[in-house]
Amino acid sequence: MTQAEIKLCSLMLQEHFGEIVEKIGVHLIRTGSQPLRVIVHDTGTSLDQVKKALCVLIQHNLVIYQVHKRGVVEYEAHCSRVLRMLRYPRYIYTTKALYGDTGELIVEELLLNGKMTMSAVVKKVADRLTETVEDGKTMDYAEVSNTFMQLADTRFVQRCPMVHAPENSDTQPPPPAPNLVINEKDMYLVPKLSLIGKGKRRRSSDEDAAGEPAAKRPKHPTDNKEPIPDDGIYWQANLDRFHQHFRDQTIVSAVANRMDQTSSEIVRAMLRMSEVTTSSDAPFTQPLSSNEIFRSLPVGYNISKQVLDQYLTLLADDPLEFVGKSGDSGGGMYVINFCKALASLATATLESVIQERFGSRCARIFRLVLQKKHLEQKQVEDFAMIPAKEAKDMLYKMLSENFISLQEIPKTPDHAPSRTFYLYTVNVLSAARMLLHRCYKSVTNLIERRQFETKENKRLLEKSQRVEAIIASVQATGAEEAQLQEIEEMITAPERQQLETLKRNVNKLDASEIQVDETIFLLESYIESTMKRQ
């Protein structure tokens, strides 16, 4: 774990769970697997606080536990999982695009709560949807259940490992920690529930709000006695599947940018066909025959078989090698090459970074070295058609930032410098790692700046919130224009301007975080796929 990653994890935990959880989480990430007593001793927090923090972290799948010998339970944190928290808005937006508002809320609830039972999710989502819908209508549980089942079928949500009760639990004392196992087949199996009901609207008037909790409190013990039909079956969001989806989306848009809409549709059809047959970290999809692709093209697309074949040949011959031809049976067997696709995307990211940071001439040199693999100083100047002095300057700038590296090739066994070739080369994997590290640092800087800006203007923000609350309450009791005007004037014009600037800055910083996270996703996927191949 690099320092930048640890710092970013610490900021994420602090923003979402508070300082105590942050301290425990960062300690676990830094030091690895630890038992409870050691955590208490090293972090200096009280035992109860540590227990609370660990419960929260385990609930959100950020920490796992393992029973070691002599009954000691050790806790281990997953740094990469903590970094995923940056991507939550993107997951939720994707679900909204695919399954509408219902799906969006289901995934949001699952992400916010870590893991939940299906009945709890359905109930909460129905209640939330009922509030947004107009008066008189309510959201039926059945609709929400349907969407949930669709999400489970397409594997966007999965079951958490279940408690494995040993058979002879009477003779042995209960283990210090439950053993959690999950069967591969059961992971997406939705339990048969008959959830009948409608969403409840939460009343907005104060009287009802006061009446309801008082009525609810005696009911609370009876609720616990009702057997929950799917007790013990918890669901969580399947982040790998989301990543697969993002990867597919990026590939399709890359093809659309490079060629045209039709080819991107063909690639999309191929990806859709291999969604469930290919595991998420496979380097290739299963070979698909041209006939199958033709059959599974979207209905509106009227292209003839010949045109499809031509497109496929074009895609397979493309130097980017997104699509490869693996055989001739069935009209031609085609695969999508994920490794190569991710490598091209990562390289494109690197090129774009160099272009934006150093200029287009530097980018030209970079692309040149990439293409020719190894080049001498003189050759770079000749091929790039850039005067020697500038070429030197640019090469050294890129060298100092570690985008380009030097490769020594000795002519003589004693490696004498005057008789050694020094060649410039680009090692895409190490450059990608370096860029990823820089991305983590950027996100850390962005978050810190945002927190700083908010802290600077805390007094002003609180004041504006108070004024808004006053306006709302005055409006509710019915007020004239003059009164509202007067209240609004409590915030002076320069203060208003300051608030505007603050809002704009915070929005910009937030949007930048989201943007950097997209780059992080791309680079991480590339590095992961390359490492697996090796």
Added chain:
Amino acid sequence: MANRGGGRGRGRGQLTFNMEAVGIGKGDALPPPTLQPSPLFPPLEFRPVPLPSGEEGEYVLALKQELRGAMRQLPYFIRPAIPKKDVERYSDKYQTSGPIDSAIDWNPDWRRLPRELKIRVRKLQKERTTILLPKRPPKATEDKEETIQKLETLEKKEEEVTSEEEEEKEEEEEKEEEEEEEYDEEEHEEETDYIMSYFDNGEDFGGDSDDNMDEAIY
């Protein structure tokens, strides 16, 4: 080693590799040596590309900010206990400052967690300030646990009312005495202030037998 002394005099500034191979020709002006770390915010040569705007970007942005706010309200957000201020203030009674004991606000599924993490679930403590006063009848059958609980509630409300506390403490003592079934006969028999055994009411005096009187009685 042979060049150690000689290197300073002759061939000053010799490098281990041939400069021309890397591209620095003879007599070329090299950039000035760096004597300090590079500036923290170097001037940008190229402005960054504008952020993607549009419906999707704005929606995701709004979603992110909403999520941030929502997470702070969830029970998973553990606030550190506010440190006790130097003097107890009257307003402390009316300000809610987080959970008083170390219980959890939400209910995790304890079956899925290691046993050592289980925290005693806080029972709903009802207000007992006015109810305890009439409870005088002996409660010898009362469980020890309930007294402990009562003692704990008392502890928590210590700062609020001191006079009530004293009364309650007296009751506790009474109850405890009844429970322990100690009956201090000496103190309570006649409800006097005098301990009975110290008082000798003279019944034994002069009741000694007069037989075998060899010694004189004074």
